[in-house]
Amino acid sequence: MRDRKRERLEIIHDILKIIREHNNSILPTPLLRYSNLSSQRFNEYLSELIEKGFIREVFDKKGRRYLSLTDKGFKYLEKYKKIIEFIEEFGL
């Protein structure tokens, strides 16, 4: 259990990391559970991440919606540490 409020960048990182750790394909319900967010906040983040091209929706033959990372999503995970280090170093 985290003892402090997660910041926006950290929440995005956590959501993307969960998808990556599930072989880059996960249903929205387990993603909501693992992300430790309220349903409303989760949907807001998910919509934003899809809209900004970090996550794409993939539908299987039964019409179930899976979530996968795009190249931009992988790039974000790769650069996350640098972004945080930059913010902390310059007090931003």
Add this chain to the structure above:
Amino acid sequence: MPPSIPICFRMPPMEFFAIELVYSAIVVFLCFLIYFKTKEIYDLSRYKGIYHFRNAFLFLSLAYLVRLFIASFAFSIQLFDSRIEAPPNEWLMVRVLILLISYFSFMAIFSIACSLLWKKLESGILQHDVVLHAIALALSSFIFLTRSYYLFILFHIALLPILILTAVINYRSSEKRGPFISQIYIIYFLLFAFWVVNIAFLPLRGLQIEVRIPFYAASVLIMSLIAYRVVKIVS
């Protein structure tokens, strides 16, 4: 009687141009380096603090470019004929350049302050970029209309304590602090203090190159320190 050559077309000596050109080129290069090196992390994160940080160096680079024009022009007048009054259109050009440099300079200072305080400004009117632009434009227009270069310097000197105050507020409210954090506030302050010294020295008559060079060197050193930290982290 031979036609008189407009003052703005008369050339100052090469050593002055060389030093001003090299100094401006280095500073503008470092500002653009910081701006472009942080593009990727900003595109990925859309983090407001990084946005304002980048803007600060973009506006500072534009201010230094305009400064080069003003320095060349002012030095030309001082060197060749200070007794002749420049035609009105030439002074209008100088005033327009001062309007531009004021605007870019105020925006650079506001942007660095916003990069430190953006979380506290989120619910206020200053969260909107257009408000910052409007304040910078209003101050610049006031300087333009009053024709006072000293007012321009005075506004900048007045903004420096505000910059220190934003740094103090930021430091007190930071949850996470990198090892570089206490130094970066001093570097920010020195960066803008040297900028004020730079612009304050411009109209001084007969300021020797030997006096200018140490200031320029210190200014480049400070800018290089910031650029070095940026490149080291993002590369």
